[in-house]
Amino acid sequence: MNSLRAKLVLRMVLVVSLFGLAVSGVFHVVTRSLLLSDFEHELETEMTFVTGLTKVFPDGDVYVDLDSEVVTEYGLEANRLYQVWDADLAEVLDRSVWLEQTSQFVALADEGEGPTIVVSRFDTVLPDGRPARAHLKYIDAQWGWFDSEPDKDVNESVRATAVWLLVARDRSELNRSLNRLMWLTVAMAFLLPMLAAWAVRWTVKHSLKPLSAVTEEITSIRSTMPAHRLHETWPVEIRPLTQAFNALLERLNSAESRQRRFAAAAAHELRTPIAELRTVTDVALRGQAKHDRLTDALRQCNAVSHRMQETMNGLLELAKQQSHSNLTPNTSVNVTALVTELIEEQRGFMQKRSVNVEMSPLASIMIDSHEPSLRMILNTLVSNAVVHCPVGSNVLVTLANGPLRVIFDNDAPALSADDIEHLFDPFWRPATSTTPEDQCNEQPHFGLGLALAKDAAEQLGLELSAELKDARIRFEISSRILSGSVPDPITPEVDSP
Amino acid sequence: MRILIVEDSLMLRENLAIGLRDAGYAVDTAADGIVGLELSTDNSYDLVVLDIQLPGLDGLAILERLRKQGNKVPVLMLTARDTVQDRVLGLRSGADDYLVKPFDFDELLARIEALIRRHHKEAHNRIITGAMTVDLDCKQVSRDGVDVPLAPREYALLEFLVLNRSRVVTRSEIEEHIYDERVEPMSNVVDSAMSSLRRAIDQTGEPSAIITRRGLGYQFNSK
Numbered sequence: 001m002n003s004l005r006a007k008l009v010l011r012m013v014l015v016v017s018l019f020g021l022a023v024s025g026v027f028h029v030v031t032r033s034l035l036l037s038d039f040e041h042e043l044e045t046e047m048t049f050v051t052g053l054t055k056v057f058p059d060g061d062v063y064v065d066l067d068s069e070v071v072t073e074y075g076l077e078a079n080r081l082y083q084v085w086d087a088d089l090a091e092v093l094d095r096s097v098w099l100e101q102t103s104q105f106v107a108l109a110d111e112g113e114g115p116t117i118v119v120s121r122f123d124t125v126l127p128d129g130r131p132a133r134a135h136l137k138y139i140d141a142q143w144g145w146f147d148s149e150p151d152k153d154v155n156e157s158v159r160a161t162a163v164w165l166l167v168a169r170d171r172s173e174l175n176r177s178l179n180r181l182m183w184l185t186v187a188m189a190f191l192l193p194m195l196a197a198w199a200v201r202w203t204v205k206h207s208l209k210p211l212s213a214v215t216e217e218i219t220s221i222r223s224t225m226p227a228h229r230l231h232e233t234w235p236v237e238i239r240p241l242t243q244a245f246n247a248l249l250e251r252l253n254s255a256e257s258r259q260r261r262f263a264a265a266a267a268h269e270l271r272t273p274i275a276e277l278r279t280v281t282d283v284a285l286r287g288q289a290k291h292d293r294l295t296d297a298l299r300q301c302n303a304v305s306h307r308m309q310e311t312m313n314g315l316l317e318l319a320k321q322q323s324h325s326n327l328t329p330n331t332s333v334n335v336t337a338l339v340t341e342l343i344e345e346q347r348g349f350m351q352k353r354s355v356n357v358e359m360s361p362l363a364s365i366m367i368d369s370h371e372p373s374l375r376m377i378l379n380t381l382v383s384n385a386v387v388h389c390p391v392g393s394n395v396l397v398t399l400a401n402g403p404l405r406v407i408f409d410n411d412a413p414a415l416s417a418d419d420i421e422h423l424f425d426p427f428w429r430p431a432t433s434t435t436p437e438d439q440c441n442e443q444p445h446f447g448l449g450l451a452l453a454k455d456a457a458e459q460l461g462l463e464l465s466a467e468l469k470d471a472r473i474r475f476e477i478s479s480r481i482l483s484g485s486v487p488d489p490i491t492p493e494v495d496s497p
Numbered sequence: 498m499r500i501l502i503v504e505d506s507l508m509l510r511e512n513l514a515i516g517l518r519d520a521g522y523a524v525d526t527a528a529d530g531i532v533g534l535e536l537s538t539d540n541s542y543d544l545v546v547l548d549i550q551l552p553g554l555d556g557l558a559i560l561e562r563l564r565k566q567g568n569k570v571p572v573l574m575l576t577a578r579d580t581v582q583d584r585v586l587g588l589r590s591g592a593d594d595y596l597v598k599p600f601d602f603d604e605l606l607a608r609i610e611a612l613i614r615r616h617h618k619e620a621h622n623r624i625i626t627g628a629m630t631v632d633l634d635c636k637q638v639s640r641d642g643v644d645v646p647l648a649p650r651e652y653a654l655l656e657f658l659v660l661n662r663s664r665v666v667t668r669s670e671i672e673e674h675i676y677d678e679r680v681e682p683m684s685n686v687v688d689s690a691m692s693s694l695r696r697a698i699d700q701t702g703e704p705s706a707i708i709t710r711r712g713l714g715y716q717f718n719s720k
Contacts (some may be wrong), residue, residue: 204646271577275598276508285518293515300508414553 005204012200013193019194028185032178035060036088039174040121040132047135055144056161058154062086062141063094064388070098079170081106081126087138087162093364098137101129106134106166124168134168172225220243228255262425269311273304280304300420314448334375335365335406342375342382344398359397360425367404367479373456377464380453381408381475403479404462412473423466424454498525498543498613503533503559504575505551513546516602517609520655521636521649523668523677530554537563541673542570543613546605549576557590564591571612575600610634617660624717629698629706631659635679640698650675651694655717658707660716661697662688665710691715 001308022211056062064082066074072098074080082093085108089119092105099105104127126132141161145152221228229249230242242450271407284297344348350357389410396409428450457477459462467474500522504510507528512522519608522716525540527533527561537545548696549556560572574592578585584595596606611635614622622633630639636652637646647655653675658666670685689705699705708716 271579271598272506272509275514275577275600276506278599279509279512279516279602281520283512285601286516287519297512300512306507 008204009197009201012097012204013197016196016200017193020196021189024192027188028181031181035174035177035181035341039169039171041193042443043133043135043167043169046080046169047137047165049141049167050167051137051141054084054139054141054163054165055146056141056158056163058152058158060155060158060161061144064160064162065144074098079173081166081168081170083133083168085166087164089164104128106132106168108136108166109131109223119456123171126168126170129407130170130172133174134166136164136166138187139165140304166332210235214242216240222419224257258301259485266315271388273308273311276304277301282426311448314452317448317452329370330368331371333367333369333371335374335378335404336361337364338371338375339378339382339397339399339406342379345379346386350386353386354392355389355395356393357382357386357395357397358400361399363399365399365401366405369460373460376461377453377456377460377477379408381406381477383461384408384449385410386476405476407477408475409472411471412468413471415468415473417469418466420466424450426463498657499535499540499677500546500609501525501527501540501542502532503551503556504548505526505529506548507670513605516606518677518709520606521653523610523675525677526638528552530556531616533563533627534559537568538566541670543674544571544573544574544609546573546609549574549583550632551699552567557587560587560590560592569616569651571616573605573608573612575605575642580590581593589687607634613660619660620640625661626662626717627706629658640700645696645698647697650690651697653692654694658715658717662719665714665716667714670714 002257013386039118050064053065062084064084072078074082078096081099082094083092083096083099087094103476106126109126120136120283122130122134122136124134139162141163143154143159145154170368180221190364214230217230229246232239232270234242236364257276280297280300284294287293339359346357349355377395382397385408390413392412396407399405400407400408441458454464462477462479464475464477498521498611500517502510502513502517502524503553504526505515505528510526510528514526517524527534527536531553533545533547533551533556534554536542545643547556549561551559556574560574563570563572567681571593572591574595575598576587576595577598579597587595593612596608598607603604605661610622619633624633628641632638633656635654636649638647638652638655654671657671657674668687675690676686695707698707704718706718708718710716
């Protein structure tokens with residue numbers, strides 16, 4: 001069963017029904033006991049009462065000396081009865097008015113089994129067929145003369161007269177009450193699960209309404225509403241879900257914005273080479289009589305095609321890196337030697353721009369890493385520094401270990417704090433660059449280098465960050481501990497030079 | 498007509514210059530914003546083709562500074578930014594026209610001609626002064642319906658004089674507008690061009706189409 005509501009309803013109905021049935025059962029048992037107990041208690045009280053009125057008189061006559069008011073209660077069709085036997089249960093000495101009037105007797109429970117009375121409390125049937133409850137007790141008869149003539153001399157055998165007294169009560173009413181109780185319990189046993197099912201279903205349905213509302217709100221979010229977020233006033237149980245969903249929307253929005261920026265940047269980046277191609281060909285065709293110009297145009301178109309290919313290669317490389325599919329096994333890399341080598345490769349360009357690179361320290365720092373990726377990252381940072389720093393300025397390169405840190409620090413008067421946010425965006429270039437394209441011809445760049453370096457660094461478990469302070473840009477690459485898909489953590493080791 | 502191209506792409510800059518020179522314009526170029534601002538401040542151009550994204554100083558900043566200096570030179574923004582906001586921003590910053598890369602060179606030429614014509618308050622591309630007709634579109638001159646063949650430099654000189662026919666133009670103005678910075682103008686170059694132009698357009702027995710104002714300069718004779 002995959003329905004949360006059905007599961008919840010079923011479980012709650014079962015629990016509530018079982019609990020209700022248990023309560024009903026207990027109620028039935030307790031109420032029945034109370035009714036029976038009350039009935040027995042009243043019968044006992046009546047036995048005591050009648051016992052006090054069962055008297056023997058000097059002539060040996062025994063009867064129940066009832067007041068005239070009380071006698072009526074034992075009158076015609078009375079619910080209360082009594083009957084007195086002699087000590088041997090051989091003769092009925094007295095009985096209720098109704099019994100006398102109808103010439104009937106109450107039968108003993110063990111009738112026919114002899115004079116031994118073993119049952120003192122028993123259910124019986126009255127002569128007219130009504131069910132009754134009876135108490136039977138062997139008692140000493142009260143002296144009937146004692147109140148009026150206490151000093152009267154009476155035979156000892158009379159004084160010691162003992163009798164069997166039976167007190168009975170019609171229990172039809174009690175039986176009806178017990179029947180009603182039973183039916184009430186049965187009805188509760190049937191109705192309670194149904195009521196519980198209805199109540200639980202209603203409650204669950206209403207309790208789950210916010211879920212439906214959340215679903216509706218989520219469904220109503222269109223792709224044209226990127227800024228839409230679920231509101232924060234949901235019940236506390238749903239709030240974590242909506243907050244998580246909002247966070248997911250935020251991430252999706254961010255990814256979409258990044259993609260949009262990337263697509264816009266890629267389109268923008270392609271505009272320039274296309275504009276160059278069109279202008280070169282337009283101008284060449286206008287002067288097509290000049291053979292040299294056509295040749296030159298062809299050469300330029302060829303150069304543009306190479307640059308466009310470089311751009312496409314960069315894009316493919318970026319896509320490859322983002323799919324984490326280009327890693328080969330790690331090797332031991334001397335970071336100091338690698339940075340030195342990369343700086344040397346830039347020597348000619350540095351001289352052309354009168355840029356000086358100061359590097360410290362020169363001690364070898366060995367790490368276990370993916371050499372081609374690390375080379376690409378460091379090469380991007382080196383060339384970025386020497387190409388974009390102002391002419392005649394200094395680039396400071398600092399290496400440290402434990403954990404590994406490589407810092408490139410140079411003047412960047414044209415950059416603003418806003419630029420730092422976009423430095424690692426694909427195709428991003430500052431609105432005003434310090435280096436015209438003429439000077440960059442030996443170092444063609446397409447705004448993909450830092451984006452590639454950032455991705456590659458993340459794959460290697462390195463953190464590449466940029467900071468702008470006092471008109472100086474500082475790129476720092478440092479090792480960090482990553483969880484998940486990082487191939488191997490980088491372990492810096494230092495060798496003595 | 499002298500045009501300044503401020504564009505950081507070497508290939509675009511060089512080819513635009515070649516194409517515009519072929520079309521008879523004198524062309525100067527700048528690879529970055531700072532040089533572009535210097536050139537446009539120091540020289541009198543008939544039009545500036547200005548890229549927005551430039552090293553040193555961006556195109557919008559150059560434009561704002563030019564306008565603050567009171568420089569009313571027509572500016573054609575040339576950029577890869579194609580959103581409405583970018584166009585609005587460019588035009589509100591003082592640009593006279595906006596062309597998005599990539600563009601057709603013929604369209605660029607047409608827009609340049611239109612801007613120059615508008616700058617000189619000409620409604621049409623065909624200017625008729627007396628018996629002479631100058632077609633700014635086709636760069637052709639005719640007299641009494643007969644085509645007058647002119648070399649590009651002579652045509653440029655005539656066009657400049659015709660567009661400024663309501664006033665006297667000085668020799669230095671001619672030097673500034675007809676010759677770009679690659680040519681070192683010398684006084685006999687202007688005289689020589691003027692002489693060649695007069696020979697081509699004047700008719701025997703009639704007053705010259707170009708009047709020399711001694712000590713002042715030259716003026717096109719509209720009669």
